[in-house]
Amino acid sequence: MPFLCKPSSHCKIRIEGRNQRENSAHPPCSLTMSEEAVSAEDQDRINTFNKANIHNNELLAKIEAKKKSLQDLEDASEEAMITMEADALMLRVGECFIRLPEDAISEHIECEKGRLSAELEHLRAESDRLREQMDQLKATLYARFGQQINLEP
Amino acid sequence: MTTRHRYPRLTDAEGPKQIPKAVFIEDVEDYIGPANPLEVHRNLNELLQKYRFMEEEFGKKQRALQEKLPEIKEAITVIKFLKDRRGHDEPLETHYQLADCIYAEASVPPTETVCLWLGANVMLEYPLDDALALLEQNLNTAAASLKDLGDDLDFLRDQRTTTEVNVARVHNHMVHIKAKVLAQAQTQAQSTRAEATDGANN
Structure with a gap:
């Protein structure tokens, strides 16, 4: 080994x-x-690969967090829907809870959902771009160094 | 390598924030030159530790800033919310956090001003629009420094990776030297043994 x-x-x-x-x-x-002689371009490729990998991991963590927030919002809108009592709902803004009518709350939830979905879409596209870049670099570097380099997680 | 530097240089000219740039080794043998490879290896390792340490410190800073951003954003949401309420007559019913796990009720009448915590035990009352402008400016500053920090971190990562590769290459070079010396010794021993048997036969 x-x-x-x-x-x-x-x-x-x-x-x-x-x-x-x-x-x-x-x-x-x-x-x-x-x-194998390591050329300056090879070094650049290795550096770029490393950075892309770190950034991609950060992105993946962000994507997971956003997915969870989105799921929370889904749950919230369902719960809001089945609440019987009028004016029973409070919305958390920052550290406080604010009493709001139901339609204002559902409007807020829908708005947040739209924002989060757009952000999620953006993050996914960025992550796909990085993965593509990493795949290309991987192919080049393995072709150059074979067993001498290890690019697996 | 210039003759001015008798000892192999570890770093080049400074990059951003006075972070030294790691040298790229064109040719390991040429790079080490007359120096002791073990010593070069040790020094490179030391440099690697420094880069790792810096990377960690910058990472900590980055995380602290990243946590600050949502706080500012939340404050902005609250102020925007208060602005929307200006036309309403009835007070805003809220539960606010008094301490951990304790919430108290408060009703907030429509307001034109808000107090911002500026830090250092200072709180200042601002008209809503001014408060919003201030917070948005803070948000932009924080986002800009976060971007700067990200660029610095990327630079550091490049230096760290370069140094890691340098350490590995110097190490590999040392292994090669050892193997060469060993092979030479073996062939020498073989030839002397052959001579000895030749001598015995004659």
Whole structure:
């Protein structure tokens, strides 16, 4: 098993031979394999890949959060619909709850839903764009370095 | 490599915010030159730790700012809401948080002004429109500094990745040197043994 030098990040350049002493059961890494020369463009590609990966992960977290808010809004509008009592609803704005008539509340919910869906759409498009970029970089880098580089999560 | 730097340089000219830029190694052997590879490796690792530390610090700052944005946005929503209520006669019925898990009732008559907490134990009363303008300006400033911080973080990430690759390449180079020395020693031993047996046979 090759020793991977970067537990913190996604893209790993293999370090040869370090675990020979630590684990003799493994055959020593092939030393005849000459190191592929890393060019400045390769370095750029690796950097871009790393950043794209970090950004994509951030985006995915944001998408999850937005999805949850949207679901909460759906639940809220359902609950608002089945409430019998007139003027029983309060809307949370910031830290306070404000008593509002039902139609104002449902209007607010619909408006928020529209806003969130648009934001979600935007985030998804951005994430797709990043994934595409990462796939391209992955193909190029694996073609260049093969087993010497590890770009898997 | 310039002769001016006898020791391999770790970083180049400064990037934004005085963050040093990691050098890209064209050729590892040429880069190390006459220096001790182990020492170069150690220094690069040290640099990597520094970049990691900085990245973490910037990340913390970014998270703090990211938390601030929704707060400002919420305040803006409240003020917009109050503005919409100006025409109404009846007071606004609210429950406000008195302490954790305790809410009290308050009725707010239609208002033209609102008090903004400016920090440092200062609260100032503003007309609604002015308050809105101030908060929107704050929001824009916060968004702008968040973007700046994101750019700095991206720069730092590039330097960190470059340094990580440099560490790996210097390490690989050291392994290659060791292997070469070992192979040379082996061939030498073999040839001496061959000579010895040759001598014994004759």
